[in-house]
Amino acid sequence: MMNGEIVPTETLSPEQLGKKTEVVARRPPRRISGYLLHLALIAGAVWSVFPFIWMVLTSLKGYVEAAASQAILPQHWLFSNYAAAWNEVGMFPRYFANTIFISAATVLGVLVTSTLAGYAFARMSFPGRNLLFVILLATMMVPFEVTLVPNFILMRRLGWIDTYSALIIPWTASAFSIFLMRQFFRSIPGELYDAAVIDGSTHLRFLVSIVIPLSKPALITSALLTFLGSWNSLMWPLLVTNSPQLRPLQVGVATFITDAGTQVQLLLAAVTISVVPVILLYLFLQRWFIEGIATIGIRG
Amino acid sequence: MSARKWFTVTITLLLVVSVAACAPAATATPTPTGVGTSIPATGATQAPSAAPTTVSAGGAPVVINFWHGQSQSQQTALNALVAQFNATHPGIKVVATYQGTYSDLYNKVTAAVAAGSPPDLAIAYQNDVANYIKDGAVIPLNSLMSDPQIGFSSADLQDIYPAFIDHYPQFGNQVYSIAFMRSMEVMYYNMDLLKAAGFNQPPTTWTEFMNMCAAVSKPPTTYCYEMNTDASRFSNWLWSRGGSLLSPDGKTVAFNSLEGLATMNFINDLFTKKEAIVIGKAFQDQTDFSLGKIAFTFGSTAGLPFYQQSIQQAGVVKDWGIAPDPHSTPNPVVDLYGPSVTIFKTTTQRERDAFVFLKYLMGTQADSAWVEATSYFPARQSTRSSLTSFIQANPLYGQALGWVQYGKTEPTIAAWNPIRGYIADAMTAVANGKETPSQALNDAASKANQAIASQ
Known part of the structure; x- marks a missing residue:
């Protein structure tokens, strides 16, 4: 009874019966609401995953079938589309290597800058802290397109056009990641810092020894979001590079789009090839990612 | 590994990456050159078939940047034309660069013009060219077209279909772009x-x-x-x-x-x-x-x-x-319809070198090779004679080729x-x-x- 198990009503006293009837009467709605909840979650999951399934299945169809057929499954499974897409782009290995390098370096940079800045905004007192934080948040409201030309001019003046610097360094500071880390750091009890100070700790020592080990979910969330943005980037790399040897994966994918027509099946094969590493990374890190998002959502 | 060590390793890696990233790619193209960085030419204004046309002070060929939106098989064909041009014009080295779709290309050119580093030539739709004209970024081609040394002969101008030469009525009806793909x-x-x-x-x-x-x-x-x-x-x-x-x-x-x-x-x-x-x-x-x-x-x-x-x-x-x-x-x-090629305002010599390349693209040999690779229409009427086998293999194309004479183009206004x-x-x-x-x-x-x- 304590655990809510069902007890035959004939074994109960009238007093107990009255209470039990009430319990039993409440159970079906709870069970139904549970079913409804799961049904909604399943529908949401299917809704989210369907584009990926469609992408993979369409990438295995023929040209006409990919463009016209409403059927989900391919009539003939053309795995050769992947080889064709790979060969069509020609520089896929180089594009992959560039994208991995650029994304990894950007993530590394973002983690360092966000950790330091997030900590300062969360734990350190200095004049104008809140104003600076508001200004930082305001930068998130400025559309990327507005800053495109000024940023390009800056890159040119720095002599970074057609170098990895232009692809990496401007993206190694992220207002959103700083916000994310600041929110997470604020959830760490202040008593920990007081105790650390009593033991002679500095801010940096406290950050490195206490805060960072406790912030794995937030760090991973920030890393994943940055990685995703960097992995999918197209306009900026096209803008600041000219050499094919410096260009990332999405440039290769974009070459399938032409004014006269598009080989949809090859385009989707190329897209599938390009998203597999991101999906694998997410699957590997999803526990911390969800934890990070949930924690920040609750405490923020 | 302790958190402290992780932090140290991360910082070290970041520094290494930053230093590495500052270096240009080992295989990057030669220095992109714009208004401020162009190299004065020494041996200018020979006929385009003669070589070399221009040579920089150090003896290296002048790099002419050509931005385009041709991908995959079209890019391969264009690169082959560029390679052939570079082989026959030792004084000029054209570097052709894919810059995404025509929309991406326009965005990049706009940014580059604002930064004072436009390419020497770029492919652009006529209304985009009109915007470049308004910005003062491109040059009229009339004087280059009639230049006695590098310009078109009267036979050339009679041979090229009028629909491939873009006049801009809003800007004195001058020619600011020429097409090699329609x-x-x-x-x-x-x-x-x-x-x-x-x-x-x-x-x-x-x-x-x-x-x-x-x-x-x-x-x-x-x-x-x-x-x-x-x-x-x-x-x-x-x-x-x-x-x-x-x-x-x-x-x-x-x-x-x-x-x-x-x-x-x-x-x-x-x-x-x-x-x-x-x-x-x-x-x-x-x-x-x-x-x-x-x-x-x-x-x-x-x-x-x-x-x-x-x-x-x-x-x-x-x-x-x-x-x-x-x-x-x-x-x-x-x-x-189709985009054209326009020449950006740089230095007189670079503009001439860029025109030499543009004229090469409009030549019978390049015209023919480009048509066979892309199924676009030739810019010259005389190219048809070299397309006999291509037309036999592509009868529908051959049919359409006969209609080029009826061609009209859409307005060239911004x-x-x-x-x-x-x-x-x-x-x-x-x-x-x-x-x-x-x-x-x-x-x-x-x-x-x-x-x-x-x-």
Whole structure:
């Protein structure tokens, strides 16, 4: 009874019966609401995953079938589309290597800058802290397109056009990641810092020894979001590079789009090839990612 | 590993990456050069076939940057032309760079112009060129074209189709861009459906077209036409009825005319009678045509390879072809469209070197090689003689080549891009029955005139 198990009503006293009837009467709605909840979650999951399934299945169809057929499954499974897409782009290995390098370096940079800045905004007192934080948040409201030309001019003046610097360094500071880390750091009890100070700790020592080990979910969330943005980037790399040897994966994918027509099946094969590493990374890190998002959502 | 060690390792890695990232790629192209960095040439102004044309002070060839939007097989063909040019012109090294779609390319050029580092040449649509002219970023080509040493001869100018040389009426009618790639608006027809309805040839007049539409349409399985809404469709339909898009001085639109109204009425009739549908997604008309659901589509000859592949794979349509749009004018009219090449303001010598390359692209040899690789139309009439085997292998292309002489081009005004949008909106409004033909036409004309006035 304590655990809510069902007890035959004939074994109960009238007093107990009255209470039990009430319990039993409440159970079906709870069970139904549970079913409804799961049904909604399943529908949401299917809704989210369907584009990926469609992408993979369409990438295995023929040209006409990919463009016209409403059927989900391919009539003939053309795995050769992947080889064709790979060969069509020609520089896929180089594009992959560039994208991995650029994304990894950007993530590394973002983690360092966000950790330091997030900590300062969360734990350190200095004049104008809140104003600076508001200004930082305001930068998130400025559309990327507005800053495109000024940023390009800056890159040119720095002599970074057609170098990895232009692809990496401007993206190694992220207002959103700083916000994310600041929110997470604020959830760490202040008593920990007081105790650390009593033991002679500095801010940096406290950050490195206490805060960072406790912030794995937030760090991973920030890393994943940055990685995703960097992995999918197209306009900026096209803008600041000219050499094919410096260009990332999405440039290769974009070459399938032409004014006269598009080989949809090859385009989707190329897209599938390009998203597999991101999906694998997410699957590997999803526990911390969800934890990070949930924690920040609750405490923020 | 402790958190402290992790932190140390991360910082070290970041420093290493930052230092590494500051170095240019080992295989990067030679220094991109702009206004401020161009190298003075020493041996200028020889005939383009002579080599070298220009050599930098250090003896290295002058690097000329050519930005384009050609990908995959077109990029391969273009790179081959560039390599051939570089091999025969030791004083100039053209570096051709893919910069994404034409829209991406325009964005990049705009940013580069603002930063003072434009390319030497770039491919651009005419309305984009008009914007570059307004910014003072590109040069008129008239003097280079008539230059006694590197310019076109009178024989060249007679040989090149007029539709490949872009005049800009808003800017003194000067030439600011020249095309080496043009495709053509044509009508694709399904002869199987026409024969089944009792017709032996495609329509040559709009009346015939409407009669055939009435006979072949069997909704919801078969329709006469699937509309890929685009201002180029409207332009060709208007011209084929004798209408004009702009007034002669280019200062107002002229499509709100009787011919324009007839064009909108044509769309209205097709949809009112349920003989036409609008495409649901990009290029769906190509696919539905190959599945035998549609009797006619209108579109670019650049789509021919896609139609051929689709029809071959579907195996439904056996007899099909292309024809110029039906017309009430004495001769057919075809919209010859496609981007052109424009030369940016740099130094006199770089501009001349860039023109030498542009003239090479317009030469018979390059013209022929480019046509065979891309199925675009040649810029020169004389190129046809070297395309005999290509035409035999591609009879539809050969057929269309005969219509280049009827080519017209869309306006070269800066406002043309928004105007294209207004026209497309009007077509959609009529097709959906949301506006009457005259309402839609006048609305589009009013917005278009405002756009021209504000430019």
